[in-house]
Amino acid sequence: MSSDTKELAEPLATATQSGILFVVSSPSGGGKGTLIQRVLSRLQNLSYSVSYTTRKPRNGEVNGREYFFVTPEQFSQMVGRNDFLEWANVHGHLYGTSRRQVARDVSLGRDIVLEVDVQGAASIRNLIQEAVSVFILPPSLEVLRERLIARGTDSAEELAVRLRNAPEELKAYQTFDYVIINDDVEQAASKLMAIIEAERLRLSRQEEKIRGVVESFLL
Secondary structure, rough: OOOOEEOOOOOOHHHOOOOOEEEEOOOOOOOOOOOOOOHOOOOOOOEEEEEOOOOOOOOOOOOOOEEEEEHHHHHHHHHHHOOOOEEEEEEEEEEEEEEHHHHHHHHHOOOEEOOHHHHHHHHHHHOOOOEEEEEEEEOOHHHHHHHHHHOOOOHHHHHHHHHHHHHHHHHHHHOEEEEEOOOOOHHHHHHHHHHHHHHHOOOHHHHHHHHHHHHHHHH
16 A cells, blocks of 8 residues: 555644534445445535545446546646645555535535545544544454455455555554444444534534523523
């Protein structure tokens, strides 16, 4: 796995953010995408950051939904324009998170989910300390292998690279705020949803609203 991760320009101005940034990561095939889509369909005021990538679309993927698929030349131009909050070379392909979308959503008070690799998660946590990070842990290497094979999107060589990199990626779990063992999709999705709902209820995020309620009792 390449360690060519770039943190670009200044961090977002987190002091004025009202939306919560959720960073969800896992080894390739860990199931983070599936869990995120289930949560997005169940929770309101939650958006999804569509990343940019230079890899080819997989069967069933739609440009602008799972990813924005761009050429290496287009990606390089975006790097030059400082369009990315972070970008990384993962398994030989480039992936980047749109700085503009993240800034827009959090400034409008929308919570946003970023689906990123462990390199990207580390970069974002360094840039935005208020980000809430969640690691999706596959229950075993064998299950991960079965899921990658069942996905049917990787060549034998690509599959070998992803499985070879997985143990190293798993070591990052200790740096995350939460860890979900994805041994049952429905239960794992419910746990991810519970994390988001709990973070929304933190006192620090509700202080103004709570103060208004308390003051109404003192009139």
